[in-house]
Amino acid sequence: MRFFGSRGDSDTGAGEELRSLASPLRAPADLEPLVEQAADARFVCIGEASHGTHEFYRWRAELSRRLITEHGFTWIGVEGDWPDCWRINRWVRNRDDHDLDARDVLKHFHRWPTWMWANEEVADFLDWLRDWNSNQPSERQVSFYGLDVYSLWDSLRQTISWLETNAPEALPAAHQAWQCFAGYNEDPHSYARSLRMVDEACEDDVVELLVHVRRLAMDGVPAEPEALDAALNALVAADAEHYYRSMVLGNRQSWNIRDIHMADTIDLLAEHHGEHSKALVWEHNTHVGDARATDMADAGLVNVGQLVRERHGGDGVVLVGFASHRGTVIAAERWGAPQEVMTVPEARAGSHEALLHETLGESAVLVFGPERSGPWLDSRRGHRAIGVVYHPRREAGNYVATVMGGRYDALLWLEETTALRPLHREGPPGEPELDTEPSGF
Structure with missing residues (x-):
C-alpha cells in the first residue's frame, strides 16, 4: 500500500x-x-x-x-x-x-x-x-x-597453529613465511614502506604456504570447521601480502585486490556450505x-x-x-x-x-x-x-x-x-590500516 x-x-x-x-x-x-x-x-x-x-x-x-x-x-x-x-x-x-x-x-x-x-x-x-x-x-x-583481507599476522598465526596439529611436515614453509614478516613487528605499514627501498617482498613465501595449506585442508570441500578456518586464513595471508604490496605503489589496484579477495571468499564459503546454501x-x-x-x-x-x-x-x-x-x-x-x-x-x-x-x-x-x-x-x-x-x-x-x-x-x-552506538571508545591513537580507493570505505 x-x-x-x-x-x-x-x-x-x-x-x-x-x-x-x-x-x-x-x-x-x-x-x-x-x-x-x-x-x-x-x-x-x-x-x-x-x-x-x-x-x-x-x-x-x-x-x-x-x-x-x-x-x-x-x-x-x-x-x-x-x-x-x-x-x-x-x-x-x-x-x-x-x-x-x-x-x-x-x-x-x-x-x-x-x-x-x-x-x-x-x-x-x-x-x-x-x-x-x-x-x-x-x-x-x-x-x-x-570476508576482509587485513588480518595478515593473525591469519598467519592461526595457520601455523593448525599445521602444528594436522600437518607438521608443512611447518617449514609456514615458519619461512613468518620469518619473512618477523622484522616488521606485525605492522603492515612498516612492511609496505620497506618495499619502497628494497624490492624484496614476502610474496613467494606466503604463496608457498597457501599452496601447502590449501592442498592439505581443502582436498575437496572441507568437512571439518578447523580445516576451513586454516584454508581461509592461508588465503587471507597471501592476499593481504598482495594488498599491502600494491598499496605502496600508490595505485588503485589495491581496491580490486581487496574486493576480489572478498568475492573469492564468498565463492569458497558457498562451496563449503553446498549448492543449496x-x-x-x-x-x-x-x-x-x-x-x-x-x-x-x-x-x-x-x-x-x-x-x-x-x-x-x-x-x-x-x-x-x-x-x-x-x-x-x-x-x-x-x-x-x-x-x-x-x-x-x-x-x-x-x-x-x-x-x-x-x-x-x-x-x-x-x-x-x-x-x-x-x-x-x-x-x-x-x-x-x-x-x-x-x-x-x-x-x-x-x-x-x-x-x-x-x-x-x-x-x-x-x-x-542517528549515530551508531559503539560498545567502547577507541583506544589510544595508533596507526590504522592504510586506506583504500576510492574513498577508504
Whole structure:
C-alpha cells in the first residue's frame, strides 16, 4: 500500500516513477516486498551508506532475521576480519565462549575502526542469532564469517597453529613465511614502506604456504570447521601480502585486490556450505552496489556486488542499498582518530538523496523489479557514501555518480538517521590500516 503524494516539483517523470516504486518503511512488516524479492535468491548482499549509522544496521538486521527464519538463509559474510569473525561464528553456533555474551565477544575487535562491529546494534543481532541457532539442528544453524583481507599476522598465526596439529611436515614453509614478516613487528605499514627501498617482498613465501595449506585442508570441500578456518586464513595471508604490496605503489589496484579477495571468499564459503546454501553479505554500499553502474568503472575498479552478479547471476543475486537525507553518524576526522558523533547535512541538490526527500518525504522501501528502466532508475546522479573518515563540511567528495537501476535491485530510504552506538571508545591513537580507493570505505 502506497501513501506518497505529490511534494511539489520533482524532476520530470522521475518523481512519479519514485512514488510508483516506493512503499512506506515504518515497521519490520513493511519489508515484505523486499523479502518476497529476495526469498529465492542464493546471494543477498545488503549494504549501508556509512559504517556508523544506527538505522542502516537496524534495518539490515531486520531484513536478515526475516530471510533466515522465513526463507532458510544459512550463512552471513561481513566486511570484517576472518579471525575475529571466526570467533563470533564459534560463539553464535554454541561451540566456544559459553560464559560470554555478545558484547564480551565483540570486545576482541581491536583493529581501528572498532565501532564497525563492536556496537550495540551488532550485539543485539548476534544475541538473537545465537538464540536462533540454539533451537536448530547443526545443519540448519547460521554461520557468521569475515570476508576482509587485513588480518595478515593473525591469519598467519592461526595457520601455523593448525599445521602444528594436522600437518607438521608443512611447518617449514609456514615458519619461512613468518620469518619473512618477523622484522616488521606485525605492522603492515612498516612492511609496505620497506618495499619502497628494497624490492624484496614476502610474496613467494606466503604463496608457498597457501599452496601447502590449501592442498592439505581443502582436498575437496572441507568437512571439518578447523580445516576451513586454516584454508581461509592461508588465503587471507597471501592476499593481504598482495594488498599491502600494491598499496605502496600508490595505485588503485589495491581496491580490486581487496574486493576480489572478498568475492573469492564468498565463492569458497558457498562451496563449503553446498549448492543449496543461501548467503547474506553485509558490506558498505561501495562494495555491495554494482561498480559498473558508477564512476568507479571509469577508473577500472570492480567490487563485490559486480563480481557476485557476474559469477552467480544464474543462482539468483539481490543487491540492496541504503540512502538517507540527514541525521547523525559515528565517524572520525582522520585515520586512527577516536570516533565522534557528527552531523550529516541535508542531501546536496541534484543528488539521488535530494530527489528521494523531495518526492517521498518519509522512509521507504523501493523494489526495482525486473525491468530496471525509467526516468529515475536510468538517471545518473550523485549518491552519498560516508566512510569511516568523514568531514561534513566537505560533502561534495562523498557522492558517487550512480545509476540506481544498475547499481542495486532495491533501496531502503531513510529520511533521518542517528549515530551508531559503539560498545567502547577507541583506544589510544595508533596507526590504522592504510586506506583504500576510492574513498577508504
